Amino acid sequence: MIAESLQLKSTKQTALEIRGKILDIGLPVTSSVSIKNSIAVGFGDGTIRFFDPGLTDPRVFKVHSGVVLCMVSNGNYILTGGDDGKFLKISFDGEVEEIADFGSRWVDTVAVYKNDKVCSSGNKVYVWHEGQKKEKILDHPSTVGGLAFCSNGKYLAVSCYGGVTVWERLDRRWKSSRFIYKGSHGLVSFSPDSKYLITAMQENEIHAWRLRDKDNLKMSGYPAKVKSFDWVGNTPYLVTSGANQAICWPFDGKDGPKGRKPICVADGGKQYSTFIKSLPDEEAIFTGFRDGTVLLSEIDENKNANIIRNPTGAEVTTIALTSDRSHILIGDSKGSILWSTLWAGRE
Amino acid sequence: MSNTSQVPVTVLTGFLGAGKTTLLNRILTEQHGRKYAVIVNEFGEQGIDNDLVVDADEEVFEMNNGCICCTVRGDLIRILSGLMKRADKLDAIIVETTGLADPAPVAQTFFVDQDVADRTKLDAIVTVADAVHLSSQIGEHHEAEEQIAFADVVLLNKIDLVKDKEIDIVKDRIRKINPYAKIIKTNRCETPLKDIIGLNAFSLDRVLEVEPDFLDSDHDHEHDDDVTSVSFVSETPLDLEKFQDWFGNLLQTRGQDILRSKGILDFVGEEERYVFQGVHMLMDASPMGPWPKDKEKTSRVVFIGRNLDTMDLERGFEGCKSA
Structure with a gap:
């Protein structure tokens, strides 16, 4: 072939x-969303990269231990789900807050409306x-x-x-x-x-x-x-x-x-x-x-x-x-x- | 389709209590130095050698294509596509099925979902069988029969608890259902992992290599629900159109009873051997190069399934011979 x-x-x-x-x-690359006036991109190694206008190099944050499976944004922060079973809130500055941990079960989908996660x-x-x-x-x-x-x-x-x-x-x-x-x-x-x-x-x-x-x-x-x-x-x-x-x-x-x-x-x-x-x-x-x-x-x-x-x-x-x-x-x-x-x- | 970047997937089946968990524990605790993902149903253990354990519920879905035997594992589609997004490359994926599972939907998933087929390949179905109880389980539970029928490898486990003569009886029973399966006798599933992982048993060229281990003996069986196998050979070349008509119609109408089918075919006017293998009514087929010079051009088909004696298979196959 x-x-x-x-x-x-x-x-x-x-x-x-x-x-x-x-x-x-x-x-x-698994997903991307817009946040403030930047773009956050999720990767297969659990990292998130923020691409900011005017800057050529992205800001990198390791957030999941496995794949970033899904991602949404309400404009101010992003929510991610991973194959490490974690549901995370990530601020524009890359600060991570764990909302839930489902262990060996994956977080397959995420959604956000205003501050409802x-x-x-x-x-x-x-x-x-x-x-x-x-x-x-x-x-x-x-x-x-x-x-x-x-x-x-x-x-x-x-x-x-x-x-x-x-x-x-x-x-x-x-x-x-x-x-x-x-x-x-x-x-x-x-x-x-x-x-x-x-x-x-x-x-x-x-x-x-x-x-x-x-x-x-x-x-x-x-x-x-x-x-x-x-x-x-x-x-x-x-x-x-x-x-x-x-x-x-x-x-x-x-x-x-x-x-x-x-x-x-x-x-x-x-x-x-x-x-x-x-x-x-x-x-x-x-x-x-x-x-x-x-x-x-x-x-x-x-x-x-x-x-x-x-x-x-x-x-x-x-x-x-x-x-x-x-x-x-x-x-x-x-x-x-x-x-x-x-x-x-x-x- | 063969693609070197496809990750091999081994499916582990076995009736309740056969020793599947023992085998899984071995895979997860042995220092094999390779990176495996193991998809399990409610399993407490974590791998020590870098293995990745994924919890899943078996979700068998009917495909919406009007065919009742075309079922797939929805959870597997989801998890395999997720695993393919990983940054680190997996050496193999192992899927554990529950004791009462029918292996067909797992196998069919690899035929039906394009993304799964592009990125992963079904390597082999390995069935752990309990040498002590297999004979009675086969008689009582059709799942146990199906697990043997679909197996590429049968780990005949707990042989220390059974006399040699009884082992032979169990082996005969297995062969009657599935003459293609390789039988490995074990205690506590102790066999090198290379015997069960990385076999490439579902690749079409393997159909050419594996000679079925048929019993010469009787084809009698106790009741109609039994899974059996039959095979036919022909020295006369076959007619492509006649074969397609007969085989296509057979899988369409009797695909539910035909668990597995395999064959190597010699068609009139074709230089190359034609190889196929099927799971119920889904089939993969391809020309596989010219016949070896030193071998007779012999067409051979094998069916494993239920009620095979009612399908007029011999007459149908004979009817495909070129006039």
């Missing part, structure tokens, strides 16, 4: 590669409410695959085998409602207007429910597993990986994408897309591919995509933007990082 990149063989450096900095950290380990979800010492434990039928708050924090979606449990926050308790569909559900997300609930499945498909009436639809036909998705624009579009393009499903109107075809942009040739990141306000997306290429494209099939990053030979595992959208960070499974200003002339 030969590994060859069939994607857009370009020997020319991209504008971002010339302008920015390429770091070969040599550790698998949530993680899952096994089939249980643990919620630390702001101002309450003791955590609330929510049970599920199987290991949790994904966690997500809706935009106003009122609902918490928890995916697992057989569907999603949506927990509604009431005064003193959580009330649950099940959204059922056979199969194993992973990544979960609410649409920005909280009308729809989306999951990526173990099968090569995604599933959507309308929250109001639980009407559901499946979006299948992907050649690979959908590992990443993001919401883009005002329509909004749900843009997913899992094909040799970025697949954009429209969630406007009464029925969303029901009976409609998706818009397909960011043609990756024979490479499958592995990571999707929205460029807010621009109706544009960054699409990362299995060979390390990253394309920037508008949600318009008639427009060509721009190459942002050339192939590295390793799957794109994360793309993040600083909160002011001045800087972009791209990371891959072998630890190559591109850190650059997004637009020319804005240092």
Whole structure:
């Protein structure tokens, strides 16, 4: 077997590669989030690196003894889960506070809304409410695959085998409602207007429910597993990986994408897309591919995509933007990082 | 697919009380100098030689593809992809299954999930069997039978408690179910770890090397629930299209009863040997180079499963011969 990149063989450096900095950290990049106006990146050796605009070298902190499996940020601090069983809060200055330790059980997913901190380990979800010492434990039928708050924090979606449990926050308790569909559900997300609930499945498909009436639809036909998705624009579009393009499903109107075809942009040739990141306000997306290429494209099939990053030979595992959208960070499974200003002339 | 960067995964099965925990303890406490991750169900021990212990609950999921025998281990997909993100390279991963587990979903996980298949490979299924109780367990629990049927290696344990003649009877019983398995006789699972880890038993080229250890004797069995094996050979080349029709249909309709299948095939007009192996209705197949000069071109198929006598296998296989 030969590994060859069939994607857009370009020997020319991209504008971002010339302008920015390429770091070969040599550790698998697992995730990244924006915090204040910096980006925090998690690695396979339990370190977190903060990339700050204006600085070329990141600040490094060793926080987990194993892999940083998952990470979220509320803008002021980050929460991480690791294969060392720890659920940690990490400040912008790298100060670590252990919230919980589950021993040899992993912390697979994390979520945050304001100062409410949530993680899952096994089939249980643990919620630390702001101002309450003791955590609330929510049970599920199987290991949790994904966690997500809706935009106003009122609902918490928890995916697992057989569907999603949506927990509604009431005064003193959580009330649950099940959204059922056979199969194993992973990544979960609410649409920005909280009308729809989306999951990526173990099968090569995604599933959507309308929250109001639980009407559901499946979006299948992907050649690979959908590992990443993001919401883009005002329509909004749900843009997913899992094909040799970025697949954009429209969630406007009464029925969303029901009976409609998706818009397909960011043609990756024979490479499958592995990571999707929205460029807010621009109706544009960054699409990362299995060979390390990253394309920037508008949600318009008639427009060509721009190459942002050339192939590295390793799957794109994360793309993040600083909160002011001045800087972009791209990371891959072998630890190559591109850190650059997004637009020319804005240092 | 073979890829040198794939981490080998050894699956450890064994009926309750057979000695699986003894073996796990050995793997975790021996100074083997290698880096293993061991995925266990509720296990108190920690490795001393750098081993990584991961706690998991067996979660067998049905794939949503309309096939009831296509089940996978959801927890394994999650944990294997997590382990692949580690900065330090693992030499091997060992998966312990519970005493009553069916090994099929574990094996099928490696066929079904692309990420798992890209980064890891099923190395071998090792079954620890209790020489004293195996015969009665096989009769009473279909899980015990399945664990033998799926095994690449059977550690026939506790032989110090059994007379030589009885050991032979147990071995015959094992061979009747699974003529492919290598049987290692042990006390307290004392055998070098190289006998059970790093065997590459699931790679297709191994199908070429391992000669089944068939008993010449009778094919009789006590009741229909028994797992047995049958094999067929043909000196006449086979017709590719006829074989695909027959075999495809067989796995589709009877895949639930066929636990494992393997074969080396000689097709008319094809220079290369064609090798396959399957677990229930999932199959991996590939051309594996030309036939050796000094060997006859003989097609051979082996089935391990239940109710094989009702599948008209011999007639079906005969029907694939080129006219």
